[in-house]
Amino acid sequence: MKMNKNGQMRVIETILASFIIVFALSFANILAITPTSQKYEATELEKLGYNVLHDLDEQGLLPRFVYTEEWDNIIAALRVTLPLDVYFNMTVYDLDGTNVNHKPISYGYSETFTTSKNIASITYGLVGYPIRTNSTYQAAYDPRILILQIARG
Amino acid sequence: MKKLIKHKKGQFVIIAMLMIAIMIISVGALMHRAVTYYKHEPWEEYLTLVGNIELNSQRLVELSLVNYTQTEENNTYILRENLQKWQKNLTRIYLGYGTSLTYELASGTNYNYSFGLARHWNKAASFSAANVNFTLDIASIGLTGYKFMATAFLNLTILNTTDNEINLTVKGEDETSITNLKEDNFQVSNLNITGVATHYDKKEVLVYTIQCNGAITEPVTVKVWDERGIQVTATGP
Numbered sequence: 001m002k003m004n005k006n007g008q009m010r011v012i013e014t015i016l017a018s019f020i021i022v023f024a025l026s027f028a029n030i031l032a033i034t035p036t037s038q039k040y041e042a043t044e045l046e047k048l049g050y051n052v053l054h055d056l057d058e059q060g061l062l063p064r065f066v067y068t069e070e071w072d073n074i075i076a077a078l079r080v081t082l083p084l085d086v087y088f089n090m091t092v093y094d095l096d097g098t099n100v101n102h103k104p105i106s107y108g109y110s111e112t113f114t115t116s117k118n119i120a121s122i123t124y125g126l127v128g129y130p131i132r133t134n135s136t137y138q139a140a141y142d143p144r145i146l147i148l149q150i151a152r153g
Numbered sequence: 154m155k156k157l158i159k160h161k162k163g164q165f166v167i168i169a170m171l172m173i174a175i176m177i178i179s180v181g182a183l184m185h186r187a188v189t190y191y192k193h194e195p196w197e198e199y200l201t202l203v204g205n206i207e208l209n210s211q212r213l214v215e216l217s218l219v220n221y222t223q224t225e226e227n228n229t230y231i232l233r234e235n236l237q238k239w240q241k242n243l244t245r246i247y248l249g250y251g252t253s254l255t256y257e258l259a260s261g262t263n264y265n266y267s268f269g270l271a272r273h274w275n276k277a278a279s280f281s282a283a284n285v286n287f288t289l290d291i292a293s294i295g296l297t298g299y300k301f302m303a304t305a306f307l308n309l310t311i312l313n314t315t316d317n318e319i320n321l322t323v324k325g326e327d328e329t330s331i332t333n334l335k336e337d338n339f340q341v342s343n344l345n346i347t348g349v350a351t352h353y354d355k356k357e358v359l360v361y362t363i364q365c366n367g368a369i370t371e372p373v374t375v376k377v378w379d380e381r382g383i384q385v386t387a388t389g390p
Contacts, residue, residue: 013169017176024180050201057208095242124205125246127213127239130382135340137382139219141235145246 045086045120049150052081053124066092066144067129071103079107087112087153093145100144108153116151123147199294202247206254207301210287213239214269214303218283219382221270229268232283233258251292259284275374277389280308307331309377311389312360319363321387323377330359331379341365342374 056062056077065074078088087108092100113119124146130139217232240254258269264282265271271282282305289299308324319341323331336349344365354360363375374388 017173020173020176021180024177024184027184047201050205054201054204054208057205063212095245123247125209125243127209127235128216130216130219132378132382135376135378136223137219137378137384139216139223139382141213141216141238143239143242143246 042118042120045118045150045152046122048082048086049088049120049122049148050124052078053122053146053148055081057124057126062146063126063129066100066126066146067131067142069101071101071105074105075107078105082150085153087151089113089149091147093147095143095145108151112151112153113149119149119151121147121149199291199296202250202291203289203296203299206243206247206252206289207287207303210239210254210285210301211303211305214283214285215305215381215383218270218281218305219384221283222272222281222384229270232269232285236285249293251290253290253292255288257286257288259286272385274386275388277372277387278308278310279385279387280306281383281385282306305381305383307377307379307383307385309375309385309387311373311375311387312357313390314369314371314373316368317365319365319369319373319375321361321363321375322357322359323361323379325379330357332359333380334361334377338378338380339363340376341369342376344369344373 053062056065061077062074064070065077074090078090082088088106089108089110090101090105092105094100126144126146128140128142130137132138213235214232217235220231220235221228236256236258240256243252243254259266259271260268262284264280264284265273266282266284269283269285271280271284273280284302284304286300286302289301290297291299304326306326308322308328310322310324312320312322314320323334325331332351334349336346339346339349339361341363344367346363347366348364350362350364352360352362371390372388374386376384376386378384
């Protein structure tokens with residue numbers, strides 16, 4: 001009888017301990033932003049997009065490509081700098097909101113941008129670019145707004 | 154208590170309590186690690202935004218200096234006009250961020266700035282310069298009073314001339330030698346350039362030698378454009 005009582009107590013303790021573990025793990029799961037969660041993925045893509053555009057801008061490539069309308073070079077540069085499974089779609093606007101790129105600047109399946117749950121949209125501004133004609137430079141303030149949408153394919 | 158500890162049941166209770174305590178601490182540590190490892194750091198997202206505004210403000214200062222140095226006219230208002238537009242457009246480009254950019258144009262100093270721009274040309278040592286101090290606020294992240302300076306500078310010094318060669322130096326910000334200039338970056342008045350060579354000099358670091366197709370008469374006038382398009386005209390020696 002005495003042995004039986006000890007056994008029952010241990011069973012109750014085990015159940016209680018299991019409850020504590022399950023409760024703690026589920027609580028941790030609620031708080032944690034894991035790589036599979038939507039919030040984490042969108043933020044990561046946003047950071048990735050900003051960094052890529054900023055790097056290209058720092059090297060002086062982005063303004064050159066945009067203002068001399070080298071759209072193929074933008075696609076090549078983005079494809080090289082972004083991971084292979086990241087699809088992108090970029091649109092270049094002037095200050096009036098007119099679409100400047102008459103050729104699509106995109107890579108990947110277009111339906112990804114309509115079906116994917118995790119799409120990051122990055123806005124990036126450029127002020128202008130000096131263009132040389134003979135021995136003079138045309139350096140007018142002519143901003144461009146770049147909207148880059150990226151999603152994982 | 155002593156009786157409880159000595160008792161077999163008491164020992165079991167103590168061991169059980171210790172085990173539960175260890176378990177709670179372990180789960181707590183695990184939870185803490187799980188939460189902080191993937192912690193969302195909003196500042197990281199805005200670092201590139203701040204970097205973008207800073208970089209493009211610098212570009213605008215350079216662009217305005219390019220514009221200012223293209224003609225002999227002294228349009229010193231170009232930088233102020235461009236900055237006013239940039240200030241206004243910034244809120245439109247980065248909608249919803251609450252960005253506010255204020256600026257202070259350099260005035261006076263040893264370069265004799267006027268509305269942030271200066272040029273001292275047609276001397277043996279000539280230069281073009283621009284200088285603006287910015288203050289950036291981004292309300293959405295509570296960033297206020299982020300200060301940065303944007304400068305652009307190009308110096309051209311004619312050192313000496315020989316029969317058909319001109320030795321000169323071209324320096325940028327912080328007196329660093331500009332290394333990537335080619336034939337089409339220079340122009341010599343009344344003469345054609347046949348070649349541009351560089352050599353190391355102990356004092357000047359990098360000296361350009363411009364070969365011309367005719368005899369040089371002093372003083373000679375030389376124009377230079379750097380890769381950004383900033384121009385300087387020097388006459389000398």
